[in-house]
Amino acid sequence: MVTLGATRGSVSCPTIPGWGINPLTDTRPNSQPPEDHSPISRKEFVRFLLATPTKSELRCQGLNFSGADLSRLDLRYINFKMANLSRCNLTHANLCCSNLERADLSGANLDGANLQGVKMLCSNAEGASLKGCNFEDPSGLKANLEGANLKGVDMEGSQMTGINLRVATLKNAKLKNCNLRGATLAGTDLENCDLSGCDLQEANLRGSNVKGAIFEEMLTPLHMSQSVR
Numbered sequence: 001m002v003t004l005g006a007t008r009g010s011v012s013c014p015t016i017p018g019w020g021i022n023p024l025t026d027t028r029p030n031s032q033p034p035e036d037h038s039p040i041s042r043k044e045f046v047r048f049l050l051a052t053p054t055k056s057e058l059r060c061q062g063l064n065f066s067g068a069d070l071s072r073l074d075l076r077y078i079n080f081k082m083a084n085l086s087r088c089n090l091t092h093a094n095l096c097c098s099n100l101e102r103a104d105l106s107g108a109n110l111d112g113a114n115l116q117g118v119k120m121l122c123s124n125a126e127g128a129s130l131k132g133c134n135f136e137d138p139s140g141l142k143a144n145l146e147g148a149n150l151k152g153v154d155m156e157g158s159q160m161t162g163i164n165l166r167v168a169t170l171k172n173a174k175l176k177n178c179n180l181r182g183a184t185l186a187g188t189d190l191e192n193c194d195l196s197g198c199d200l201q202e203a204n205l206r207g208s209n210v211k212g213a214i215f216e217e218m219l220t221p222l223h224m225s226q227s228v229r
Contacts, residue, residue, distance in 0.1 A: 038086075039066045049073065097141070116140035126151045133158040136179070 038062060052058050057077050064084045071091045079099045086104045092112040100118060105125040113130070116137035126149050135143040136159040143160070146180040148168045156176045160183055167187040177197040188208045 005018075039064045039065055039068055042069045045070065046073070096137075115143055118143045120143075120145045122146050122147040122149075125147045125153055129156045131157055135163050137157060137162045199209050 025099055029149040045065070048058065048127075054074065055077055057079055059079050060083055061081045062198050063080075065088055066084045068085075069089045070085075070093055071089045071159075072093060074094045075090075075098055076094055076096045077098060078095075080103050081099050081152070082102045083100075085108055087107045088105070088109070090108055090113055092111045093110070094114045095110075095118055096114050098119070098124050100120045102121070103123045103229045105120075105123055105128050108125065108128045110133060111129055111131045113133050115130075115133050115135045116187060117139075118135065121144055123145070128150075129141045131154055132167050133155065137143070140162075142162045142164055144164045145168055146164050146166045148165070150165075150168055150170045150173055152172045153170070154174045155178060156174050157178065158175075159179045161179055162182045162184075163180070164184045165188050166184050169189045170193050171189050171191045172193065173190075174194045175198060176194050178195075179199050180195075181201045183200070183203045185208050186204050186206045188205070188214045190205075190208055190210045192212040193210075194212050194214045198215075198218060198219055200218065201220040
Protein backbone atom coordinates (compact mmCIF):
# COMPACT_ATOMS: atom_id res chain seq x y z
CA MET A 1 0.00 0.00 0.00
CA VAL A 2 1.24 3.47 -0.90
CA THR A 3 0.11 6.46 1.17
CA LEU A 4 0.44 9.97 -0.19
CA GLY A 5 0.82 12.62 2.51
CA ALA A 6 -1.26 15.80 2.34
CA THR A 7 -1.65 18.85 4.48
CA ARG A 8 -5.47 18.45 4.88
CA GLY A 9 -6.01 14.71 5.39
CA SER A 10 -4.37 11.87 3.55
CA VAL A 11 -5.14 9.92 0.40
CA SER A 12 -4.77 6.14 0.69
CA CYS A 13 -3.77 4.29 -2.49
CA PRO A 14 -4.02 0.51 -2.11
CA THR A 15 -2.49 -1.45 -5.01
CA ILE A 16 -4.71 -3.91 -6.88
CA PRO A 17 -2.72 -7.16 -7.17
CA GLY A 18 -1.70 -8.11 -10.72
CA TRP A 19 -2.60 -4.76 -12.23
CA GLY A 20 -0.28 -2.27 -10.59
CA ILE A 21 -3.11 0.25 -10.48
CA ASN A 22 -3.51 2.47 -7.44
CA PRO A 23 -7.17 3.64 -7.13
CA LEU A 24 -7.43 6.83 -5.05
CA THR A 25 -9.64 6.75 -1.98
CA ASP A 26 -10.34 10.10 -0.31
CA THR A 27 -10.12 9.62 3.46
CA ARG A 28 -10.50 13.30 4.34
CA PRO A 29 -13.22 13.99 6.93
CA ASN A 30 -16.58 15.28 5.67
CA SER A 31 -16.61 19.05 6.04
CA GLN A 32 -20.45 19.14 6.25
CA PRO A 33 -21.67 18.62 9.85
CA PRO A 34 -24.86 16.58 10.33
CA GLU A 35 -28.05 18.61 10.66
CA ASP A 36 -29.05 19.28 14.26
CA HIS A 37 -32.78 18.79 14.85
CA SER A 38 -32.55 18.60 18.65
CA PRO A 39 -35.08 20.76 20.56
CA ILE A 40 -34.12 24.26 21.68
CA SER A 41 -33.79 24.55 25.46
CA ARG A 42 -35.26 27.27 27.68
CA LYS A 43 -31.77 28.62 28.43
CA GLU A 44 -30.92 28.97 24.73
CA PHE A 45 -34.23 30.63 23.91
CA VAL A 46 -34.07 33.10 26.80
CA ARG A 47 -30.71 34.22 25.43
CA PHE A 48 -32.40 35.05 22.11
CA LEU A 49 -35.26 36.85 23.87
CA LEU A 50 -32.95 39.07 25.90
CA ALA A 51 -31.20 40.20 22.72
CA THR A 52 -34.45 41.10 20.93
CA PRO A 53 -36.59 44.25 21.47
CA THR A 54 -40.04 43.47 22.88
CA LYS A 55 -42.02 44.53 19.80
CA SER A 56 -39.62 43.11 17.24
CA GLU A 57 -40.87 40.00 15.46
CA LEU A 58 -38.56 37.17 16.43
CA ARG A 59 -38.61 34.64 13.60
CA CYS A 60 -38.90 31.08 14.89
CA GLN A 61 -40.60 29.46 11.90
CA GLY A 62 -40.24 25.71 11.82
CA LEU A 63 -37.99 25.51 14.89
CA ASN A 64 -38.14 22.56 17.29
CA PHE A 65 -39.16 23.42 20.88
CA SER A 66 -40.66 20.01 21.64
CA GLY A 67 -40.97 19.44 25.40
CA ALA A 68 -39.33 22.77 26.28
CA ASP A 69 -40.25 24.76 29.39
CA LEU A 70 -41.34 28.18 28.09
CA SER A 71 -43.64 28.94 31.01
CA ARG A 72 -44.15 32.57 32.13
CA LEU A 73 -41.99 33.95 29.29
CA ASP A 74 -42.84 37.08 27.29
CA LEU A 75 -43.40 35.62 23.81
CA ARG A 76 -45.36 38.52 22.31
CA TYR A 77 -45.21 39.07 18.52
CA ILE A 78 -43.01 35.99 17.95
CA ASN A 79 -43.46 34.10 14.68
CA PHE A 80 -43.83 30.40 15.57
CA LYS A 81 -45.33 29.49 12.20
CA MET A 82 -45.00 25.72 11.59
CA ALA A 83 -42.85 25.37 14.74
CA ASN A 84 -42.87 22.19 16.84
CA LEU A 85 -44.19 23.13 20.29
CA SER A 86 -45.58 19.70 21.13
CA ARG A 87 -45.63 18.84 24.85
CA CYS A 88 -44.27 22.33 25.68
CA ASN A 89 -44.92 23.96 29.03
CA LEU A 90 -46.41 27.34 28.09
CA THR A 91 -48.35 27.94 31.29
CA HIS A 92 -48.92 31.66 32.01
CA ALA A 93 -46.82 32.61 28.96
CA ASN A 94 -47.62 35.87 27.16
CA LEU A 95 -48.34 34.90 23.54
CA CYS A 96 -50.21 38.10 22.67
CA CYS A 97 -50.28 38.67 18.87
CA SER A 98 -47.92 35.74 18.26
CA ASN A 99 -48.18 33.70 15.06
CA LEU A 100 -48.81 30.00 15.67
CA GLU A 101 -50.19 29.23 12.23
CA ARG A 102 -49.79 25.51 11.41
CA ALA A 103 -47.71 25.04 14.57
CA ASP A 104 -47.73 21.71 16.43
CA LEU A 105 -49.07 22.30 19.96
CA SER A 106 -50.27 18.75 20.54
CA GLY A 107 -50.13 17.76 24.19
CA ALA A 108 -48.86 21.21 25.22
CA ASN A 109 -49.89 22.94 28.45
CA LEU A 110 -51.02 26.55 27.96
CA ASP A 111 -53.04 26.95 31.15
CA GLY A 112 -53.43 30.62 32.09
CA ALA A 113 -51.65 31.84 28.95
CA ASN A 114 -52.35 35.25 27.40
CA LEU A 115 -53.51 34.55 23.84
CA GLN A 116 -54.95 37.95 22.90
CA GLY A 117 -54.95 38.43 19.14
CA VAL A 118 -53.12 35.15 18.57
CA LYS A 119 -53.04 33.59 15.09
CA MET A 120 -53.50 29.82 15.27
CA LEU A 121 -54.93 29.05 11.84
CA CYS A 122 -54.74 25.34 10.97
CA SER A 123 -52.60 24.66 14.05
CA ASN A 124 -52.59 21.23 15.72
CA ALA A 125 -53.39 21.50 19.42
CA GLU A 126 -54.92 18.04 19.86
CA GLY A 127 -54.97 16.99 23.51
CA ALA A 128 -53.58 20.32 24.71
CA SER A 129 -54.65 22.05 27.93
CA LEU A 130 -55.77 25.69 27.63
CA LYS A 131 -57.64 26.17 30.89
CA GLY A 132 -58.25 29.74 32.01
CA CYS A 133 -56.68 31.32 28.90
CA ASN A 134 -57.47 34.86 27.78
CA PHE A 135 -58.16 35.26 24.05
CA GLU A 136 -60.07 38.54 24.53
CA ASP A 137 -58.23 41.68 23.41
CA PRO A 138 -59.70 44.97 24.75
CA SER A 139 -58.64 46.72 21.51
CA GLY A 140 -60.96 44.46 19.53
CA LEU A 141 -58.27 42.36 17.84
CA LYS A 142 -59.80 38.89 17.59
CA ALA A 143 -57.94 35.63 18.09
CA ASN A 144 -58.03 33.49 14.94
CA LEU A 145 -58.15 29.69 15.30
CA GLU A 146 -59.83 29.00 11.99
CA GLY A 147 -59.38 25.41 10.83
CA ALA A 148 -57.43 24.42 13.96
CA ASN A 149 -57.35 20.84 15.25
CA LEU A 150 -58.56 21.15 18.85
CA LYS A 151 -59.69 17.57 19.44
CA GLY A 152 -59.88 16.72 23.12
CA VAL A 153 -58.57 20.09 24.31
CA ASP A 154 -59.49 21.41 27.75
CA MET A 155 -60.37 25.12 27.49
CA GLU A 156 -62.49 25.32 30.64
CA GLY A 157 -63.01 28.83 31.99
CA SER A 158 -61.32 30.63 29.08
CA GLN A 159 -62.29 34.11 27.88
CA MET A 160 -63.01 33.81 24.15
CA THR A 161 -65.26 36.73 23.22
CA GLY A 162 -65.33 37.19 19.44
CA ILE A 163 -62.90 34.33 18.79
CA ASN A 164 -62.81 32.84 15.29
CA LEU A 165 -63.20 29.05 15.43
CA ARG A 166 -64.68 28.66 11.97
CA VAL A 167 -64.39 25.08 10.62
CA ALA A 168 -62.19 24.14 13.58
CA THR A 169 -62.40 20.63 15.06
CA LEU A 170 -63.41 20.58 18.74
CA LYS A 171 -64.56 16.98 18.95
CA ASN A 172 -64.60 15.71 22.58
CA ALA A 173 -63.29 19.09 23.79
CA LYS A 174 -64.15 20.60 27.16
CA LEU A 175 -65.35 24.22 26.98
CA LYS A 176 -67.18 24.40 30.29
CA ASN A 177 -67.88 27.91 31.63
CA CYS A 178 -66.23 29.63 28.65
CA ASN A 179 -67.18 33.11 27.46
CA LEU A 180 -67.96 32.64 23.76
CA ARG A 181 -69.98 35.82 23.19
CA GLY A 182 -69.98 36.79 19.53
CA ALA A 183 -67.72 33.84 18.68
CA THR A 184 -67.62 32.49 15.13
CA LEU A 185 -68.32 28.75 15.27
CA ALA A 186 -69.70 28.37 11.74
CA GLY A 187 -68.97 24.92 10.35
CA THR A 188 -67.18 23.92 13.55
CA ASP A 189 -67.16 20.27 14.64
CA LEU A 190 -68.51 20.34 18.22
CA GLU A 191 -69.36 16.63 18.43
CA ASN A 192 -69.44 15.42 22.06
CA CYS A 193 -68.13 18.83 23.15
CA ASP A 194 -68.98 19.96 26.70
CA LEU A 195 -70.32 23.52 26.46
CA SER A 196 -72.14 23.52 29.78
CA GLY A 197 -72.19 26.88 31.55
CA CYS A 198 -71.00 28.74 28.42
CA ASP A 199 -72.11 32.18 27.30
CA LEU A 200 -72.98 31.82 23.60
CA GLN A 201 -74.85 35.10 23.19
CA GLU A 202 -74.68 36.25 19.54
CA ALA A 203 -72.34 33.37 18.69
CA ASN A 204 -72.55 32.10 15.11
CA LEU A 205 -73.09 28.32 15.00
CA ARG A 206 -74.37 28.08 11.43
CA GLY A 207 -73.58 24.69 9.95
CA SER A 208 -71.79 23.45 13.07
CA ASN A 209 -71.96 19.81 14.13
CA VAL A 210 -73.37 19.61 17.67
CA LYS A 211 -74.08 15.87 17.77
CA GLY A 212 -73.77 14.72 21.39
CA ALA A 213 -72.73 18.20 22.56
CA ILE A 214 -73.69 19.24 26.09
CA PHE A 215 -75.49 22.60 26.48
CA GLU A 216 -76.49 22.42 30.16
CA GLU A 217 -76.69 25.45 32.48
CA MET A 218 -76.23 27.92 29.62
CA LEU A 219 -75.89 31.55 30.71
CA THR A 220 -78.00 32.73 27.76
CA PRO A 221 -80.57 30.79 25.72
CA LEU A 222 -79.43 29.36 22.40
CA HIS A 223 -81.74 30.77 19.71
CA MET A 224 -82.67 28.87 16.57
CA SER A 225 -81.59 31.94 14.59
CA GLN A 226 -78.04 30.91 15.41
CA SER A 227 -78.74 27.96 13.09
CA VAL A 228 -77.18 24.79 14.45
CA ARG A 229 -77.63 21.57 12.54
